[in-house]
Structures are given as C-alpha cells and as structure tokens.
Amino acid sequence: MLAIYQSTLLLSLPKQKLQSLCCLAGALLFLGLAGCAKNPVTGEQNFVMFSEDKELQLGREYHPQIMSQYGRYEDEALQTYVQQVGERVANISHRQELVYRFTVLDSPVVNAFALPGGYIYITRGLMAYLNSEAELAAVLGHEVGHVTARHGVRQQSASQAANLGYTVGALLLPELRTAGAQNAFNMLGGALLSGYGREHELESDRLGAEYLAKSNYDPQAMLEVIGVLKDQSVFAEAQAKKQGQDYQGYHGLFASHPDNDTRLREVVNSADQYLNGPRGEVGEQAYLSRIDGMVFGDSESQGIRSGRDFYHADMQFALRFPENWFVQNNPSSLQAMAPEGRAFLEIGASDINRRQDPATFIRERLGISTLRNGQPLNNHGLQGYTGVTQQQGKLLRVAVVYLNNQAFVFIGGAKQDQQFAEFDRLILETASSLHALRPDERELAKAQRIEVVKVSSNDSYARWAAQSRITNSPLEQLQLLNGDFPGGELQAGQLKKRVR
Template sequence: MIMKCVNELCSARSKLQSLGRMVGALLFLGLLTACAQNPVTGGRDFVMLSENQELEIGRQYHPQLVEQYGLYPDEALQAYVQELGERLAAASHRDHLVYRFTVLDSPVINAFALPGGYIYITRGLMAYLNSEAELAAVLGHEIGHVTARHGVRQASAAQAANLGYTIGAILVPELRAAPSQQLFNVLGGALLSGYGREHELEADRLGAEYLARTGYKPQAMIDVIGVLKDQATFAEAEAQKQGRDYQGYHGIFATHPDNDTRLQQVVLAANRYANLDNARVGREDYLRRIQGMVFGDSEAQGIRSGNKFFHRDMRFALTFPENWHIENNPDSLIAIAPGGHAVIQMGASDLNRRQTPAEFIEDRLKISRLQDGQVVRSNGLEGYTGLTTMQGRQVRVTVMYLRDKAFIFVGGARESRQFVEFDKDVLETARSLQELAPEQYHLARAHTIEVVTVGPDDTYEKWARESPITNSPESQLRLLNGDYPDGQLVPGTLAKRIRGGSE
C-alpha cells in the first residue's frame, strides 16, 4: 500500500513537471498574442482585453456601482466635477475616450476608476479636500489609472494566473485538490499584489503631469496624499481605541515606506509641464461649491448622533450603549464595545405572515429553540429574546416588531467569560427600539458642511463644543480643514465646520 502511494506520488510529480512545461509554453504563446501598446509609454504590455472589451467592462459595471452607492443628489456639483474632469482628460494620453465623472453619495473616503473612463469620487473624500487643485489631483490620479490601462492589465494578469490553474486542473486531476488550488491562488495573488505599488505610483506621476498641463501645480498631488495620510492616522488611532481592524484608503501612501521619496521625484518631474507662477489653486471656489454638502450619514441610511440612531424613512430610533462605536452599513447597524470586547448587529426584515416574534425566529431565522426564551415588551412594541450558540459562542438573539418589519438583534462577547457582563447591554439596545414620531423627524436630518469666515475669537476648541460631531469633534474639524493634528484657525480665512441637521 505504501509503495502504491509512492508510485502514484511520483507519477503525479512527473505529470506536474510535464504540465509545468506545457503551461509555460501556452502562457508564453499567450504573451506573444496578448501584448498591446501602452498608450502612455509606447511599450508593449501584457493585456488579454481589447479596448472595445475594456469599454464594455465600464458600461456593464457603471450602473451597478451607481445602484450600490447612489448618485449624490446635487446636479450643480456633479456638473462641476464632470467639467473639471473633462479638462484633465483632454490633457491625457487617451483623450479619444469619453470620460464620465460621478460623485457618489457615500461617506466613505475613496475614489476609483473602472476601465473605459468611468471615474468616481465620494462626497466623503470631497469633504476633506480644500481646493479645486486637490480635487483635480484626485481625478488626475484616477485618469492615470485609465490611461495606463491598469485595470485591464490586472485583469489580464488574473486571467493568465487562472489559465494556468484551469489547464492544470483539466489535465491533472490532482490539481483539483484544495491545497493545489490554494497554491495557484497564492501564486496568482502574488503576481497581482506586485502591481499595486507600481500602478499607484504611475497613476500619481500621470496625474501630476495632467495637473501641470491643465494649469495646476503638481504639488497638489502631494497635498492630497497628506490629507489622506492624516485621515488614515486618525482613523487607525480611533480603530485601535475601539479594538477593531482599520481598513484604509487604497492609495500609494499605504504601501512600502520608500514611496514618499519616489512620489516627490515623480511630482517634481511634472513641473516641467507647469506654469508655476500662474498656477490655479481654486480654494475659495471649491469651498463655495461644497457649501451645504452632506457630511457623514445620509438621511436615506439613517443618522448617528452620539450613541443614538435615527431613521426617518423607516421611522425608528435606537439607543446603543455609551461610548460604543457604531457602524452604519447599507444593510445593518453594528455597534462595537470599547476595546472590541463585544458586538451588537441589527438588521430589519419585512414581515410576510401574521406570526409571533417567537414564531418568526423559528420560521425565518431557523433557530428552533432559544434558551431562557421570554417575551419582551418595551415602548409599546412586542418582541422575543433568548440565548443560542453560534460558531461555538453564546449569543443573544432578539426580534422586535415595529409596524410591518421585524428588527433582528444579535449580540455577544468576544470572550465567553465576558458574556454576562455585556449581555445586559445587548438586551437593553433591543429594548430601546421605538417609533420615531413626526415631531422627532428633525433628529434624522443629515449634518452638512458650512463654510464660514473665521472670526477673531474662533478656535477649534470652541467649534468642537458647538459641533454635532460626537466622535473626536476637534480632531475631525482639524482634518476637514487640513490642520490635523494641532493646527489652528486663522481669522479672516474661510474654514469648514459642521452644521447639525436639527439646527
């Protein structure tokens, strides 16, 4: 039996070696037939998609992205970003494409591009920019990704890595085993991970060139990186305090440490295209354009205010434990205890049958029996709660009915020994659910950006005391104005502060 296994192993190894040579030859032939001229460098790139296919990717996924994030409902702002983007694109290496620039209604700090000229920036990122030049730098960077065909090149590399595995899986059944698949995935992933750093740097180099050719200082690219680095530093510190993972912006500052020097070099090189004496900054014009822009949560997704949450469309209010971090996701609310020691997740689902909350748990959640199950009555609402085990951990499940919806709460502690300590917080959060009365609708209005002239007595400390921002308001106000971590307001200049929805 042992010799049989050894012989099979040797046979498989021989097949793999032969396969390796075959796959290598096939991939080499693919390389010869899939090389296309790089629009930027004029050199040859490995791509497996034609320009027509590239454009089709953008057409296909653009509606899905818009549906997922939503357009920011400000036609004037959308037109402003489109016009600025078109000027930058006209100076690019692929000026024959029709570019579309879209402001997404998302508080997330991000910008990205689809192949084919579809470019997106969130209102979340726009809130932290302080000039038209900085906005141009972000758009120029994303145009750089399109002109250098970064998305297509990555897709081609992924296809090549997948091709190697697919051929192998067909010819050698042993490759279909999970460990072999993982190996090929790792190799494919390593191939792709190397692209990220160089592509981001190339996009910054191209963006700086397009800035210069359009009348802006290339330095704006570095200014934007500074804005994003400050935001990342703040967000990472907040995440550490709350015991949760930090997911940063996708840009070049998140990669290897020597990028700062290389970034300075590529931006400096773009100065030869610039008229530095007459370069446009556009600070006042930009700030005027974002006056009144929504900051943070939108009314459609509900508003966080301290440890409270208000949703006008769904007409409910909720109170979480003090000092817990609240994440407002499209399909759920998640509250995380300080240090990450416990978590509560809440979602809502339509009611379709006339059944009790206990029956709903069994029928819809497929939990046949809860330990210590009991009826919950609070704020005129009825529900049911009890304990169960999920992935080896004890959790509390509570369902509360409000009109035609079931609000589902699931919560527990990271460590089993802490469950009793946090269980009361989980239950009290569910019990806090209540209907939002018409006279409370103002509590569910979005916060907005207010651009004001700084007065002689204005300070960040004073603005923080008056701010509706509940999480580190002083630091967030400094971030908004490019003064993080310890800059001060300058009387007579324009600055951004946040106006509460109920004001």
C-alpha cells in the same frame, strides 16, 4: 518578509515541481506574446486580453452596478462642477477621444476609482476632506491616468492569464495538481500582480501630475492628497485599536505611497516642466464654496448617527446605543462594537408578512427553536420578544421588536462568554430603546452638512466639536476635514469647514 518566505517555499519544492513551474512560466510568457497591444501612453507593447471595444463594453456594463450599489449624490450643481474639473484634466490626456463621465457617489466612504473606458467616480466622503480644486483635480487626474494607461484591462488580463496558465499547466503536468503546488503558484501570482498594481499606481501619479500641470493646476496637489490619505490611515488605525480590531491598512487611492516616498516626489516634481508659469492654479475658495452644504457622514436614506442615538426619518424609528460603543451604519444593518471589541450587536429590519407574534417570528423566520429565559418586550407601546440562545458554542441575546410592519432583529453577544452577563444588559437596553420617531426628533434625523465659515478669534476645534453631531471622535475628524490633523488649531481669518 513575503519575498523571503516565497523563496523558502520554492526551494522546498521538489526539483521536478520546480521545473514544472518554470515550464508554466514559459507558457505564460507565450500567452503574453500572443496578446500584446500598443499602450496609448507609452507606445510600448503591453499584454492585454481585451480589445478597446471590449474595454468600453466593460465600463458600460459595470456602471449601472456601481450606481446601484453606491447611489448618485443628488446635487446637480456639484455633479456639474466635478464633471467640468474632470474634463479639464481629461481633455489634455493621452486618450482625448474617449468620453469621460465623472460621478460623485452618495457614500461617506473615502474613495475614488475608475472603470475601463472612462467611467470615473469620487465619493462625497473623499470630497469632504479635500481643500482645493487642485486637490480634486489631482484625484480625478490620477483616475484618468488609470484609464489612459489601460491599467484595469491590463491587470485583469494578467490575472486571467495566470489563472489560465495554471489550469493549462495542471492539465498537462499532473504534479501541479497538488495543493502545495497550487498554493505556491497562487503566492507567486499574487506577488507579481501586487507589484504590477504598485507600478500602476505610481504611473497614475505621474500621469495625474502631468495632466494637472498641462491643465494649469498645481501638480504639487498630488502630494497634498496623499497627505490627506495618510492622515486618514493614521486616524483609522487608532479607531480600529479602540474597537479591539486589527488595522488592515487603506487599500484604495494612492495606498502604496507614503507622503515621503522618494519615487513619488520625483514623478510629481517632474511635472513642473509642463507648467505655463511658476505655479499652477490651486483654487481653494472656489472648491470650498462648492462643497459648502454638502452632506457629511450618514445620508438620511440610511439613517443618522448622533452621539449614542440613531434616527431614521424614512423608516420612522429611533434608538439608543450603549455609551462609548462604536456604531457602523451599513446599507442593510447597524453594527455596534464595545470598546476593545469586547461585545457586539447587529440590528436589521425585515418585513412582517404573516400575522404572528414576535416569539413565533424568532422560531419560524429566524430558525431559532431553543430560546432560554424568553420574555416579552413591551416598551414604548411596541410588541416584542427576547431570549438567549447558543449558536456554535457562543451565547447570544436575540430580540425582535415590531414597528410599522417591520420586525427589528437584535442579535448580540460578548467576545468572551464569561462577560456575557455584563454586556447582555446593555444589549437588552438597546433593544428596549427602539421607538417610533417623535416630532421633536425629526430635526435630529436630518443629515449633517459641511459649513464653510471664516474663523473668528473665539473659535477652536474643541468648541466646534462640542457643538457637532459627529458621532466618533469629532475633534479629530474636524481636524482631518481641514488638514490640521493631528493637533492643529484654528487661526482667525481662515476659511475652514465645520459640521452642522
């Protein structure tokens, strides 16, 4: 569909502009010829605008930013294990001279990625859903493939060249300075870079499978990982529909490959030639024993969701959301969404710097001077104030509650103003539920952890889900954790993961 639209757009351009774009393509070709370097994997000449020294420098500069954004998962034994598995794969790669650093990030997001120069990351969120050491090696091998083939610098070089080419072309050719010509160029460049990225993903799959086999792991684990991510995608789409949101698709690891992709299966199966025996190592028990006890979902530093309730040990507070609302725990805020996206609520906290009442805080710090139906909030012995305002034509409930020298700010509303009264009551109830963490809630403020157990004849996913503190769709998430999504069931004697 995109290709058809682009062709129509090009045909609709005046002949002179089309010729100008062709000239510009020639300029980009010239840039490509001027910036070629030998590919460490294929030996072919690739267009790059960065030397290897610059590539390594990029990794060094961005690594601290990644660590600051995500945080390092504080489990040294697990960090050492992932480093060892990663090195086993990297040591037989096409760039063995690099020093590879494999880091587990303290994030529940399902992802893995690499920086130029050998900095490779995997989240504990992704590790929770893997089920063998070979699958872990597949993820790390895929990322090593990106590094060895210099995908990061090649794609960044192509992007910079496209931008530079348009800038130069617009200076030389006035007809390219129109919005229509720029949009056409951006669409063409985006399509080229998108295809470039898909080819890089497939090449990394091929390289990862090759590295798996050469390090005596089962290369078929690459397909197992893709199956895990496909199931995640199906689950995420269903969750998005519950919230009344459009699902944008998973854009991370292996995103461009459904598990029945013929090309992918071909490149993975071709790696069997590198195996020393009939089948490589899988390492299910070895892996499960390593992640036994790993944090699942929210970290204690960001607070814990448990059903409708939220507990934060560090900030010493708790509150309760409306029933069946979807709650998103972000690093600096909490967001809640009513079913089908019919209403929303965002909660943040800010230091109190002046001795002023909550009503003045709303007026001066939040800049809201017009507040209707203002009234004090004095629940749980806390000082607060709330009212209704109208911003950009939308009715919003605003509430501020003071706790421990922090001002907790609640802002919520309905998708349709006709439904505002219906949801306003629920938003106000949430703000009124804020209270200091009680002694009996401290245990609930602890992080959930993965527990690896041998399944008994009395176990079932429904029973495990009923005992779990997983907030959103616990049964489906337990099935996802164990590769049984959708609809699979526990079998006695198996080693499986549950969440406690």
